[in-house]
Amino acid sequence: MSNSTFPAEITALPRVEVPGGVTIYLSKAESHTVYYLTAAEDLEYPCHRHAAQFGVVLEGRLDITTKDGTCSFRKGDRYFLPDGTEHSVKLYAGFAEMSYLADPKYFDQCCPCVEDAASCSPVW
Numbered sequence: 001m002s003n004s005t006f007p008a009e010i011t012a013l014p015r016v017e018v019p020g021g022v023t024i025y026l027s028k029a030e031s032h033t034v035y036y037l038t039a040a041e042d043l044e045y046p047c048h049r050h051a052a053q054f055g056v057v058l059e060g061r062l063d064i065t066t067k068d069g070t071c072s073f074r075k076g077d078r079y080f081l082p083d084g085t086e087h088s089v090k091l092y093a094g095f096a097e098m099s100y101l102a103d104p105k106y107f108d109q110c111c112p113c114v115e116d117a118a119s120c121s122p123v124w
Contacts, residue, residue, distance in 0.1 A: 037095075050103060055099035
């Protein structure tokens with residue numbers, strides 16, 4: 001997916017490139033992080049948990065699995081994960097989202113939700 005999903009004001013933000021074709025643009029505040037994500041390939045994140053998250057799907061499809069089952073979200077859908085909700089995620093190629101995460105430090109260690117975080121290449 002090209003970066004044309006987001007305007008220049010977003011693509012000028014600090015960026016993290018994650019193995020598997022995921023690009024994340026970060027906007028951090030004292031109490032939270034807002035991020036803009038694109039996925040060029042299908043990618044699955046194993047079960048994890050973090051602070052409360054509210055997301056809006058801008059393009060493509062996202063599956064979120066919790067103890068209650070799997071929900072699919074598509075363009076225009078929004079989702080909310082309460083603080084500490086254990087979940088796994090599947091992103092499909094072409095996916096894009098804008099998301100609020102109630103944690104300003106979640107991305108400080110370069111995508112802890114990725115199994116091999118040491119292979120992340122943050123670009124600041």
